[in-house]
Amino acid sequence: MTHTDSHTDVTAPxxxxxxxxxxxxxxxxxxxxxxxxxxxxxxxxxTVHRGETLGLVGESGCGKSTTGLAVLRMTxxxxxxxxxDGEDISHPDAATTKRLRRKMQMVYQDPFGALNPxxxxxxxxxxxxxxxxxxxxRAEYRERVMDLLDRVGLKxxxxxxxxxxxxxxxxxxxxxxxxxxADPSLIICDExxxxxxxxxxxxxxxxxxxxxxDLGLTYLFVAHDLAxxxxxxxxxxxxxxxxxxxxxxxxxxxxxxxxxxTRALLGAIPIADPDPVVQARFNPSVDGEVPSPIDPPPxxxxxxxxxxxxxxxxxxxxxxxxxxxxxxxxCHLHDPSRVxxxxxxxxxxxxxxxxxx
Amino acid sequence: xxxxxxxxxxxxxxxxxxxxxxxxxxRFLQRLCKERPLGALGAMICLVLxxxxxxxxxxxxxxxxxxxxxxxLKAPSAEHWLGTDQLGRDVFARIVHGAQLSVIVAFxxxxxxxxxxxxxxxxxxxxxxxxxxxxxxxxxGWMCFPDLILLIVAVAVLGPGTWQVILILGLLFGISGSxxxxxxxLSAKQNVYVHAAQSMGASSTRILLKHxxxxxxxxLIVLYTTRLAAVILAESGLSFLGLGIPPxxxxxxxxxxxxxxxxxxxAPWLAIAPGIALTxxxxxxxxxxxxxxxxxxxxxxxxxxxxxxxVKRTIGS
Numbered sequence: 001m002t003h004t005d006s007h008t009d010v011t012a013p014x015x016x017x018x019x020x021x022x023x024x025x026x027x028x029x030x031x032x033x034x035x036x037x038x039x040x041x042x043x044x045x046x047t048v049h050r051g052e053t054l055g056l057v058g059e060s061g062c063g064k065s066t067t068g069l070a071v072l073r074m075t076x077x078x079x080x081x082x083x084x085d086g087e088d089i090s091h092p093d094a095a096t097t098k099r100l101r102r103k104m105q106m107v108y109q110d111p112f113g114a115l116n117p118x119x120x121x122x123x124x125x126x127x128x129x130x131x132x133x134x135x136x137x138r139a140e141y142r143e144r145v146m147d148l149l150d151r152v153g154l155k156x157x158x159x160x161x162x163x164x165x166x167x168x169x170x171x172x173x174x175x176x177x178x179x180x181x182a183d184p185s186l187i188i189c190d191e192x193x194x195x196x197x198x199x200x201x202x203x204x205x206x207x208x209x210x211x212x213x214d215l216g217l218t219y220l221f222v223a224h225d226l227a228x229x230x231x232x233x234x235x236x237x238x239x240x241x242x243x244x245x246x247x248x249x250x251x252x253x254x255x256x257x258x259x260x261x262t263r264a265l266l267g268a269i270p271i272a273d274p275d276p277v278v279q280a281r282f283n284p285s286v287d288g289e290v291p292s293p294i295d296p297p298p299x300x301x302x303x304x305x306x307x308x309x310x311x312x313x314x315x316x317x318x319x320x321x322x323x324x325x326x327x328x329x330x331c332h333l334h335d336p337s338r339v340x341x342x343x344x345x346x347x348x349x350x351x352x353x354x355x356x357x
Numbered sequence: 358x359x360x361x362x363x364x365x366x367x368x369x370x371x372x373x374x375x376x377x378x379x380x381x382x383x384r385f386l387q388r389l390c391k392e393r394p395l396g397a398l399g400a401m402i403c404l405v406l407x408x409x410x411x412x413x414x415x416x417x418x419x420x421x422x423x424x425x426x427x428x429x430l431k432a433p434s435a436e437h438w439l440g441t442d443q444l445g446r447d448v449f450a451r452i453v454h455g456a457q458l459s460v461i462v463a464f465x466x467x468x469x470x471x472x473x474x475x476x477x478x479x480x481x482x483x484x485x486x487x488x489x490x491x492x493x494x495x496x497x498g499w500m501c502f503p504d505l506i507l508l509i510v511a512v513a514v515l516g517p518g519t520w521q522v523i524l525i526l527g528l529l530f531g532i533s534g535s536x537x538x539x540x541x542x543l544s545a546k547q548n549v550y551v552h553a554a555q556s557m558g559a560s561s562t563r564i565l566l567k568h569x570x571x572x573x574x575x576x577l578i579v580l581y582t583t584r585l586a587a588v589i590l591a592e593s594g595l596s597f598l599g600l601g602i603p604p605x606x607x608x609x610x611x612x613x614x615x616x617x618x619x620x621x622x623x624a625p626w627l628a629i630a631p632g633i634a635l636t637x638x639x640x641x642x643x644x645x646x647x648x649x650x651x652x653x654x655x656x657x658x659x660x661x662x663x664x665x666x667x668v669k670r671t672i673g674s
Contacts, residue, residue: 074556101558113549118571118655127567131559162655175553182557 012086014186014218015048015071020080022063022070026294039293040066042242042301044080045320048186053212053219055233055250057226057265061290063242068188068222072104073097085185102132105179109191111171115163121174122159125149128182148177152207169200176207180215188220193228205232226269230254235326238262241301242293244320248327258329260306300332308333388652396648402641409453410460417450421607430624440626442616448630451607455631458602459609459638462519462592466526467585473531475577478538479565483546493539499532508591512600522601526591530584537580541573548572575650582646586639593635609635 022041041063048054056064069075071082073092081090089100105128108114115124126145128134135141146156152173163171172192179187189208193201205228211217223229229236229250236253238246238261246259257263288305291297299316303309312332320328321335332338390397409416425445433440439448481492499507508525515521545551546569554564593610595601602608604615609631617628 072556074552098558101556104556106553106556108549108553110549114553116548116550116554116568116572118574119567127554127559128557131554131557131563164655178553178557 011050013047014050014085015220016081016083017047017067017071018045018081018083020044020067020070020082021078022066022075023078036294039242039296041070042293042296044239044242044244046237046244046247048218048220050185050218051212051216052234053221053232055229055236056220056222056239057224057229057236058239059224059265059290061293062239063293064222064224064239065190067239068106068190068220071186071220072106072188073100102128102182103184104186104188105182105184107172107175107179107187107189107192109195111168111175111195112163114175115171117163120160120162121149121154121166124163124174125159125177125181127178132182134182144181145177148180151180151211152177167200168196169203172196172200172204173207176204176211180211184217186218186220188222190222191224192221194223194225201228208232226266238265241290241296243301243317244330245302246327246329246331247320252324252327258323258327258334259302259331260308260333261302300330312338385652389648393648393651395644396652399641399644399646399648402637403645406456406460406638406641410457413454413457417447417453419447419450421451421454422446422605423450430620430627432624433626439630440624442612442624442627443620448612448626451612452609452630452634455607455609455612456634456638458519458606459589459592462523462526462602462608463585463589465523466530466588466592467581469523469527470529470531470534470584470588471577471581473527474534474538474580475570475573477532477535478540479542479569479573481535482539482542483561483565483569489539492535496532496535504529504591505594508595509598509600512595517600517603519602519606522592522595526588526595529591530588534580534584537576538573541576542569545569545572574653578646578650578653582643585642585646589635589639 020041021039021043023037023039026036026038044063044067046054046056056067058064066075070077071084073082073089077090081088083089084100085103087096089096092100119127122142122145123130125148126135126141129141129144135144142159145159149156149159154170154173154177158166158170163174166174176192192208193204196204208219209232212219219232221229221233233250235247235249237244238253238259240261246253246257246262248257253262254266257266291301291304297304298314300306300309300313300318303313306313310332316332318330318332318335318338320330322328323334389400423446425441428437428441428445429443431437431441431445437447437449439452441447442451477492477496481489507529511525511528512521515525548568551564551568554568559567589610592601592608593614596608596611597614602611604611612631613628613635617631620627
């Protein structure tokens with residue numbers, strides 16, 4: 001399997017997402033006027049480089065899966081721009097869509113629902129080959145599927161079986177083999193291991209890593225399991241309520257998280273042997289619930305739960321600030337031009353004490 | 358967490374042996390007999406029904422319309438196996454020839470109705486939106502009228518006769534059945550594998566044929582077998598009203614309702630014989646349909662051996 005048609009600059013990023021917004025109408029009225037909009041994704045920017053794994057993390061409902069679907073062009077954009085392999089795919093025509101359907105593939109969360117129970121593994125894995133007419137003869141088709149089965153660590157004689165004869169981990173391997181069939185350049189993994197047992201998770205993660213090394217794949221890895229993300233992803237995008245709050249390399253994000261939400265998220269990872277010194281680096285757990293994406297709070301989306309929130313946060317949404325090379329944070333606390341304002345709007349302890357006296 | 362578990366290495370031969378060696382039909386028949394004995398019985402009944410229909414002239418060569426006033430309303434005997442009716446016609450011969458007509462009408466009308474149901478249901482359910490809205494409102498409108506009124510109007514317009522009955526019954530059952538298929542399609546459409554097929558760029562035709570249709574096969578088969586029985590009954594109802602198959606032609610429904618009802622007490626065999634024929638036919642079709650539904654589902658595979666084992670155990674003890 002080789003990348004034969006990389007006609008663009010190989011150093012350019014594979015995927016660039018800017019200002020992505022995906023809003024869903026809630027209960028569309030009989031005559032077209034929707035009652036409200038769910039702002040699932042509300043202004044997201046990130047870049048995926050060739051050969052890397054970009055993690056997209058956040059709690060349920062933060063819009064990470066919707067972002068994945070938008071990149072795959074399976075859900076319409078409300079606003080924003082997606083550039084894939086040097087080509088604007090925000091509003092693709094039929095021919096571009098057809099090409100995209102080959103170059104991007106998806107691995108699904110549920111290994112039981114993602115495979116048609118009425119099809120043999122041979123035809124499940126070979127479906128992209130059929131759809132894009134990539135093989136000419138039956139023998140070539142079969143041989144190609146055998147290669148794919150071998151790649152994902154399944155035996156060739158499994159090709160004639162049906163999905164229900166396999167375990168969850170094996171099914172996920174079948175799903176991965178199917179995603180590889182059309183020789184894609186980007187694979188979107190939507191929580192590919194969260195439905196599996198921990199030991200099986202490790203196997204599937206190893207498989208994904210091996211495939212990336214051997215085939216030079218690029219992954220957009222949507223997940224909520226921070227341990228898995230830490231193991232697999234090179235860079236991580238943290239999302240909250242449809243926005244990006246922090247982007248950083250894996251090491252920097254886990255060692256020195258900047259955004260209060262990221263700190264809380266990392267602080268929520270259960271630790272077998274808690275070290276009070278380590279724990280103290282992170283915020284105490286955050287109270288409250290995620291606000292509704294139908295009516296997101298004004299200003300910073302995290303301010304109702306943030307222990308550092310000030311009037312500025314309630315008023316104005318923070319812009320992403322580059323705190324280091326490749327590490328950006330959307331928080332007024334880390335914006336040198338705004339820190340002064342924050343101190344103004346929030347009386348210090350000394351001031352408070354003076355007022356009481 | 359240490360993630361050093363090795364992925365199992367597959368030492369796969371270049372050309373693996375194919376698992377299937379026996380021809381598909383033979384394998385299917387074997388499974389039918391082994392896993393669903395009742396289904397096999399049903400299949401045999403269906404086969405007998407078909408053969409009776411095909412070779413009616415050979416089985417009852419004297420014909421269904423040989424009127425013999427001297428022999429009228431005779432009880433079953435060696436000469437007339439199922440007795441004779443009020444015109445002295447041999448009931449057995451009429452049943453055999455009626456099988457021909459019933460089989461043609463029932464299968465043709467049911468097949469037509471299933472094709473209509475599947476077409477409307479799949480289009481409406483899969484594509485949704487405005488098309489769904491239009492189709493479903495038309496179906497609503499159609500279903501507002503009582504079946505019998507529609508039948509009477511249709512026959513009044515088209516005139517009585519075999520093809521008219523097939524057409525009108527097929528349309529009637531087809532349109533109401535489309536609701537059931539639409540529901541099944543709506544639920545099948547939600548499957549992740551349909552999303553997967555869409556995301557890899559499969560055409561709607563491919564998705565409908567490879568992913569949706571096989572997964573609504575179970576309700577289709579059940580609908581087919583239940584509708585088959587309903588069509589036979591509806592045809593008898595029409596014949597009773599004089600709107601179905603015109604009288605000299607023998608149809609089971611007509612025999613049951615016209616002759617059977619009038620002479621129920623003098624000659625009960627007139628009602629019993631076509632009644633049993635109907636019951637056996639419907640039973641056979643239903644059993645075969647159920648077996649077909651189960652055997653076509655790959656998830657049910659290999660489960661039937663247990664049935665045989667249980668039977669053997671029962672016989673053994």
